[in-house]
Amino acid sequence: MNEMLKVQSHHLERGAYLYIRQSSMRQVMENVESTKRQYNLRGRAIGLGWRDDQVVVIDSDQGESGASASWREGFQHLVSDVGMGRAGIVMGLEVSRLARNNADWHRLLEICALADTLILDEDGVYDPANFNDRLLLGLKGTMSEAELHVIKARLRGGILNKARRGEYRCPLPTGFIYDDVGDVALDPDAQIREMITHFFETFSRVGSATQTVKTFSREGLLFPSRLRNGKQVVFQPLTTSTAMRMLHNPRYAGVYAYGQRHYRRTADGKKQLRKRDPKDWLACIPDAHPGYISWEQFQHNLKVLEANGQGYQTARASPPREGAALLQGRVICGRCGSHMSARYAARRGQVDTWYVCHRAYASRGERHCQSIAGWPVDEAVGELIAAEMTPAAVELTLEIRKEIEARHDEVDQLRLRAVERAQIDADLAQRRFMLVDPGNRLVADTLEREWNDKLRMLADVREEREKALREDRLALNDAIRDRLVAMTENFKTVWCDPTLPNRERKRLLAYLVEDVTLLKFQAEGETRIHIRFRGGRTETLTTQNPKSSAQQVKTRPEVVELVDKLLDDHICAEIADILNVRGIRPGGAARRGKADAQFTDLRVIYLVKQYGLQPRYDRLRERGMLTKAEACAKLDITDCTLVRWAKYGIVKRHAYNGYIGLYELPESNVPAKQCSRWNQLVHRAEAIRLLNAQNA
Template sequence: MNDSLKVQPRHLERGAYLYVRQSSMRQVIENVESTKRQYALRGRASALGWRDDQIIVIDSDQGESGASASWREGFQRLVTDVGMGRAGIVMGLEVSRLARNNADWHRLLEICALADTLILDEDGVYDPATFNDRLLLGLKGTMSEAELHVLKARLRGGILNKVRRGEYRCPLPTGLAYDDVGNVVLEPDAQIRDTIAYFFETFSRVGSACQTVKVFRKEGIRFPSRIRNQKTTIFQPLTLSTAIRALNNPRYAGAYVYGRRHYRRAADGKKLLRKREQGDWLACIPNAHPGYITWEQFQQNLKILEANGRGFDVARASPPREGSALLQGRAVCERCGRHLGARYVARRGRLEAWYVCGQAHTSRGEPSCQSIAGQPIDTAIGELIATEMTPAAVELALEIRKEIEARHEEADRLRLCAVERAQFEADLAQRRFMLVDPNNRLVADTLEREWNDKLHALAKAREERERERQKDRAAIDDAIRARLVAMTTDFRTLWRDPSLPNRERKRLLAYIVEDVTLVKLPAEGTTRIHVRFKGGKTETLTTQNPKSSAQQVKTDPKVVELVDTLLDNHIYPEIADILNDRGIRPGGSARSGQADARFTALRVAYLANEYGLRSRYDRLRARGLLTRQEAASSLGICESTLIRWVEHGLVARHAYNAHAYLYQAPGPNPPLKQSSRWNRLTDRAVAIRQTSQAKCPHPMTGDAV
């Protein structure tokens, strides 16, 4: 059918949409003829009857791929206008310009058919509402999509063929570069090489990416970073993400790798990334080019990173931390074989370490195997390490001294490289300023300002180097030298030094001990410790478990026995004074934080009652002592007279508390005071009492007493 016959007046009343697209900006810049051919379709629209003001050009998708419409705003606008009935015809040089995806293409055809919109390409005009035209357009769309896949397959096949030979050039990380013939070599810049080498050496020493970052920050060393799509390298503070990215990059191990990640497009057009396992990489050729570490070291670094990021899992030795648990990551449960976790509990203003086997409880809700107090275990292990290390302390001290000095020298050499780089840049800026025409002030002022900035940067680099050198000198001062000397004579003193960080103790322990197996024996009140050293030697220790809370507040049995003895001759206040004078403190006073607590009468009374001791009253009664009424009755006197007799020593009494007494029973001849006057007074008092009793009748019987 003639193209002009398909164009009806109803089509001419609406706009003519021209869609212009090329797949990449390189094509836009270099393939100008294709762009001209697409814009030339405006003439076709004018020839078919559309006015110039009705022709709408959509070219906002220049440089975008036609594989999907998700990220093409121009195509989405085109579909929207067609669906709203604004377009009478849609023009494109060919189907591939509009879409290379069948889903997008058929969606456009369906909307054009519903909206009665024509489609024009270089071959002619089509009406999607008719079967033949739609069949032809669908076939063209399928061929366009197939063409895209064929092109990709050809390009991908060529790339993979070069990848298998290790010849495909990929972007290299900072520290590696391509030479003139395309071979991978180490960065020619010595500062970059030395900094990266120092980075891997530091990680192998501290065993943690985070600690490596802290070392770089502490020593004032900056890490090189190459600006993307440029050959410029800048030095900036090392970050944790940069450290982990460098440790996971096999190119630093001299391996050629390709296909470590898989990219795909999501429904919304975003690029999704998925990491592949090492066995699924498209290419992995170890020792393909020079590297900073060996392939074996790279594999070991990956294992360390995996162990550091692992929580409850199989056996792991995590990097040493600041906590007091000496066996962190090395304690093994003898009952189930799992590694014990270190837990810290705040009690009485300080942290107590515990080794807990709680993985079964956390993951499956089962009871925990055991929970062991860490302080006795750590003390025993510390004594064992001190004993084992003392013979080798001299050699160890020398090695530590050499390592510290070598580390400081390496750090200072890297800082010196930074100073030299700043000096070179300052000299270069000076030469540029000297070569400029002084009359050209616009350029001269800019170059002079740049020269001043470089001089400031040079001065700052020198100041930083000098400041860090002073810190390094202070790091090995007289105090540390004295500690190193003490290490050669008594390693135990150094191990117990409170200023020695727990991290360093654990780091030293990691070089000596492989693991420590613990089992708690509640029946015996002990913990059995099996130590396995690196060389295969084993050692078994036994420690006493700390007392429970109830046991810590319980009074010593010897104190209870002493109180029982003192109750024979003393009352509670006197016993409290005797115990305090002897320096004995109540049970649990140290645990409760009251180290200066003292015994009181109430504490002694509670102690006697709690342990079922015979009271002093019962003890005195068992010895035959009488109450006041009983003693007065046996003597035939009133109680007031008894008290006066006690005051004058005629009757003996014994206190059974602070204000009550029991009286000693009188014998057949009660002892009287030898004063004749006292005898007369006593006889007279007895006679008067007897006379009064004889005259007074009994209140019940009326008889004289």
């Protein structure tokens, strides 16, 4: 009777909303009675006065948890219709069906109170606008949320108790299975085990997850991957994400680990993942089951990955890469002690290497600590490494050959496993085809087609293995043998081989050198290189710093000195020819890409003016040379006579600017009779020359 008093006419004019929910699909399939009880609430609404066509059933949230409303579309639709005044009553079997979260529940109560909407459960009808009903509904919501917490805590406690003992069964990664008694064991498939072992050995050799993936791709190896059903294993190309996941999984080290990550629900209902520190793991049991690597090797792999993933501003010894910087990741600043980074600059048609210490600039905005040209340093360190390695080249050659042969044998063994697996699949398809009834052509044709596909796959795998064997044998017999012989005779030949990848040089350097400290002396124009070898031995080298741009275009001092000396006896054009014959080139010619540039008279004149050299004219005047006018006045002759005397060597003419020159008289005082005698000799010589010309 009390329920009928709460239901008013304006409530009956609106719809009756029936909300149905089960927490999981398993409950939907197994707890059918609960579902029937929820649907039976339709009769309660009809009994209170609503027509059958006014009852709106919302059951789209079947199999959804009531812990939050963010992922329940049906509940959001219900709240929306209540807020728009379409619902006269909201029905649910119990409060927990509507919400197990106080925030969602009280929001619904507030909206129902504002919209004058009733709430019905199995116990009765409530008016959220009434204080007593509102209080009772709030208590029911609190108890529903507490019930969910108790259920979760009970289940969680049981899981944690088993996990701490290492008995909680978690999905196993590829390479592990549960045996008949429930213990973790290595996969019985030999191909899977050998492929995973080869993966960890390759990572230990190359020191990078990306390089490991490239190595598998280059060798043509497919990596096993377990499907989501946990039973079937497929072979597919190795990816970087798979490699990183394996390297971070402690299961491969034989460690039972639980609680490595912490999940939280965000406001929009999504899961938020946060990794825990290893010391905060809920369970960590070493040697819990067989593994592929040791716990120490697993921790070392994590350190390598951490060093590889650090930013360029962080001090690190990064894995070898393709760049030309030989000391990449191993250079330490001699002033501040920070690691220096490698930089590349394209200049003059080539890529130059620089080692830069920019920690002060990045953190405090100050000037770079040091910036050192890398090619002189790399050349000096490379020569030292070549000299150090040559005495031990024979022993190293044998070790390298053994390693290459072992690596080829290991890869071939993995390819052989793939052939065996393809053979097993082909045999299985053959047995299926042979067992089928020949009269049942529909099934027989399908099995025959499957058998043919398996045979083609077997032929392809065998062909790939034979091709790889030929390539490996050719590489080992020809190219590798030549390099090993060259290494035995002279390791420097192999080190300077342009076909040797830079990554291999850096990898070899990493086995010998711990770090290299650089200290630049600007005034002396040199760089000190302090090399610390593995084992503690040190070595110090000194290299000359490359010239700056201004220094490169500047003429060398010895050239300027030579020009100054040649000015005593030669004009600028003659000096240019002398310099060109001696193979001397102008300053900066190579830098401007003009290695064949030569000196000209204008270049020599520029040097004379630029470096303040004494002009040839002044030098001749200091030696007492006279101009044409002065010489004519001194000898009391005409200009033409002076020219003829110079032509026949009576007086000496010294050029200082092309055809313009100064004259050197034979004596300080020349008598008039002597001048007349000279003129007679000149006239006689000219007459003889003309007569000879006519006779000819």
